[in-house]
Amino acid sequence: MALAHMDVAGSELLRVEKVDVSIDGREILNDVNFRIDHGEFTGLIGANGSGKTTLFRVILGLQTPQRGEVTVHGEPLQRSNRSLGYVPQKVLFDPDMPIRARDLVALGIDGNRYGLTRRTRANHLAVDEMLFAVDAQEFADRKVGGLSGGEQQRVLIAHALVSRPELLLLDEPLANLDPGSVAEIIALLHKVATQQHVAIFLSAHEMNPLLPVMDRVVYVANGRVASGTTDEVVRPDVLSALYGHHVDVLRVHGRVLVVAGQDSDESSSVADHPELVVE
Amino acid sequence: MNWLFEPGLFANQSVRTALLVGAVVAVVSGVVGIFTVLRGQSFAGHALTDVAMAGGAGAFLAGVAPLVGFVGGGVVGAGAMDVIGVQRVKGRDIATGVVLGAATGLAALFLYLSATQSAATGTTQLILFGSIFTVQSSTLPAVVALSAVVLATLAIIGRPLLLSSLNLELASARGVRLRAIGFVFMVILAVSVGLSAIIIGSILSTALLIGPPASALKLVTRFGAGVVLAVVLGVLATLLGIVLAYDSYYWTSSHRALPVSFFVVVVVVVEFTLASLVQRRRRSKAPVPARAAVHGDPIGWH
Numbered sequence: 001m002a003l004a005h006m007d008v009a010g011s012e013l014l015r016v017e018k019v020d021v022s023i024d025g026r027e028i029l030n031d032v033n034f035r036i037d038h039g040e041f042t043g044l045i046g047a048n049g050s051g052k053t054t055l056f057r058v059i060l061g062l063q064t065p066q067r068g069e070v071t072v073h074g075e076p077l078q079r080s081n082r083s084l085g086y087v088p089q090k091v092l093f094d095p096d097m098p099i100r101a102r103d104l105v106a107l108g109i110d111g112n113r114y115g116l117t118r119r120t121r122a123n124h125l126a127v128d129e130m131l132f133a134v135d136a137q138e139f140a141d142r143k144v145g146g147l148s149g150g151e152q153q154r155v156l157i158a159h160a161l162v163s164r165p166e167l168l169l170l171d172e173p174l175a176n177l178d179p180g181s182v183a184e185i186i187a188l189l190h191k192v193a194t195q196q197h198v199a200i201f202l203s204a205h206e207m208n209p210l211l212p213v214m215d216r217v218v219y220v221a222n223g224r225v226a227s228g229t230t231d232e233v234v235r236p237d238v239l240s241a242l243y244g245h246h247v248d249v250l251r252v253h254g255r256v257l258v259v260a261g262q263d264s265d266e267s268s269s270v271a272d273h274p275e276l277v278v279e
Numbered sequence: 280m281n282w283l284f285e286p287g288l289f290a291n292q293s294v295r296t297a298l299l300v301g302a303v304v305a306v307v308s309g310v311v312g313i314f315t316v317l318r319g320q321s322f323a324g325h326a327l328t329d330v331a332m333a334g335g336a337g338a339f340l341a342g343v344a345p346l347v348g349f350v351g352g353g354v355v356g357a358g359a360m361d362v363i364g365v366q367r368v369k370g371r372d373i374a375t376g377v378v379l380g381a382a383t384g385l386a387a388l389f390l391y392l393s394a395t396q397s398a399a400t401g402t403t404q405l406i407l408f409g410s411i412f413t414v415q416s417s418t419l420p421a422v423v424a425l426s427a428v429v430l431a432t433l434a435i436i437g438r439p440l441l442l443s444s445l446n447l448e449l450a451s452a453r454g455v456r457l458r459a460i461g462f463v464f465m466v467i468l469a470v471s472v473g474l475s476a477i478i479i480g481s482i483l484s485t486a487l488l489i490g491p492p493a494s495a496l497k498l499v500t501r502f503g504a505g506v507v508l509a510v511v512l513g514v515l516a517t518l519l520g521i522v523l524a525y526d527s528y529y530w531t532s533s534h535r536a537l538p539v540s541f542f543v544v545v546v547v548v549v550e551f552t553l554a555s556l557v558q559r560r561r562r563s564k565a566p567v568p569a570r571a572a573v574h575g576d577p578i579g580w581h
């Protein structure tokens with residue numbers, strides 16, 4: 001992905017080091033290490049239940065790891081870090097929620113502030129600018145709950161970006177969208193990331209739609225991760241080591257399919273392999 | 280209104296106090312109620328009314344002002360619910376139900392004791408269904424002070440509370456202290472319910488808490504407008520209810536005034552019905568644009 005600011009590209013923004021997470025005595029993540037650089041588009045790929053949301057919660061400081069640490073700009077993590085924006089998974093607003101798209105974006109600026117401070121002109125401008133950036137002016141004054149899934153997703157992205165974070169975490173923003181909306185959201189993220197020099201860390205259980213825009217991939221399976229460029233990670237040897245049994249990586253018509261090998265236990269293959277396409 | 284209602288209505292001191300207390304309490308109920316509905320805590324609100332009922336009955340037995348029992352009971356109930364775990368989504372209804380059951384049991388005991396031990400009649404009626412005309416004008420300062428504290432607290436925590444009502448994850452990612460803010464809101468809810476118990480009684484507090492905000496939310500697109508409309512509808516129901524109840528004394532030759540709580544609830548229900556009709560009309564006029572598929576992901580699976 002081309003970056004307008006070459007001076008910041010390639011310098012470290014986020015580092016996850018030796019992170020272990022157990023919940024209720026069950027190990028979810030084990031010795032997770034990777035880094036994200038300024039302005040990069042990173043995919044967090046893994047099957048359902050592999051620990052993607054847990055990893056995001058650790059990065060946001062909402063889940064304390066048993067071991068290891070997360071640093072932003074080399075500094076230990078703080079709660080409510082202004083450098084991080086977050087779009088949680090499966091957010092769908094109730095149609096009766098009396099909140100317009102524009103109000104939700106404004107809460108990205110002051111939703112954590114106490115007291116009835118008046119919204120300044122600068123705030124209103126920032127909201128308008130962000131609605132424009134995600135191409136949401138058309139429905140800015142409608143209730144968020146009445147918008148389509150893809151439209152709500154765009155408003156949530158604006159909500160997360162309006163405080164000008166350096167890293168935007170998106171948890172499965174493409175799940176439950178039709179293919180047209182998937183392409184639209186990816187194009188939008190790519191555009192906004194480039195324009196605003198924000199790094200993107202996006203989780204998905206399907207990596208194919210992300211291949212054209214991903215600079216790097218963090219692949220989770222069995223509580224462990226492999227990270228690097230797609231060419232470095234999405235390889236039979238790396239993924240077989242990660243999964244603990246043999247997998248094949250097939251490239252067909254520009255798509256990547258991760259398939260359980262012939263010698264593996266077929267019954268467990270479906271749950272373990274996010275990329276497996278059932279034809 | 281004199282051509283509609285018996286003359287002398289507003290000259291009566293206890294009616295004036297009733298209207299004033301009713302209006303103040305309805306404002307608080309409307310504002311607190313909007314958040315209660317948005318947070319999906321109507322059940323918790325209802326449980327707190329039962330705790331207020333136990334508190335009110337206990338206060339009566341101990342010879343303390345009912346307001347003290349209503350509000351005090353509610354606050355203790357909010358604390359109990361927090362301890363049992365009302366904050367976790369899982370088990371939230373259980374914590375609420377446990378407190379509700381315990382409180383109702385206590386209320387049954389207190390009401391039984393006061394009915395059998397004291398000569399005063401109508402205690403049960405007063406605790407359960409309120410008795411706005413017996414509110415002393417000396418209670419007014421306490422009602423206003425409690426209302427002011429509730430509204431001021433809401434003004435302070437309003438934005439984080441709204442964001443957490445929209446989505447817990449969004450709020451916690453912004454650094455909102457969900458647990459603290461959730462507890463403060465439960466206490467506010469308890470106070471509000473205790474206040475409305477003196478007008479329409481503990482049992483029906485929920486109607487005033489949930490009814491007007493639920494009607495308002497059917498009609499507005501903006502949060503601020505929702506708050507204003509809920510307050511207007513709540514105040515209207517309360518004042519109309521009081522006036523109608525007072526007037527009902529003259530409706531029959533036997534001269535028996537019907538209870539305020541009955542009329543308040545009638546107006547609340549009429550408002551809700553009208554709001555639903557308006558909402559349905561609007562929806563049928565403006566067809567909702569086709570939603571993008573929110574189900575089945577054609578490639579991956581879940």
Ligand SMILES: Nc1ncnc2c1ncn2[C@@H]1O[C@H](COP(=O)(O)OP(=O)(O)O)[C@@H](O)[C@H]1O
Pocket residue numbers: 023024028046047048049050051052053054055
């Ligand atoms: N709060 C929790 N309590 C118990 N188990 C949890 C909790 N959060 C996550 N888990 C478990 O951790 C594992 C990883 O979950 P998650 O991070 O949500 O995966 P993903 O987002 O990749 O689908 C799952 O097995 C899930 O059951």
Ligand SMILES: [Mg+2]
Pocket residue numbers: 049052053054089171172
């Ligand atoms: Mg998840």
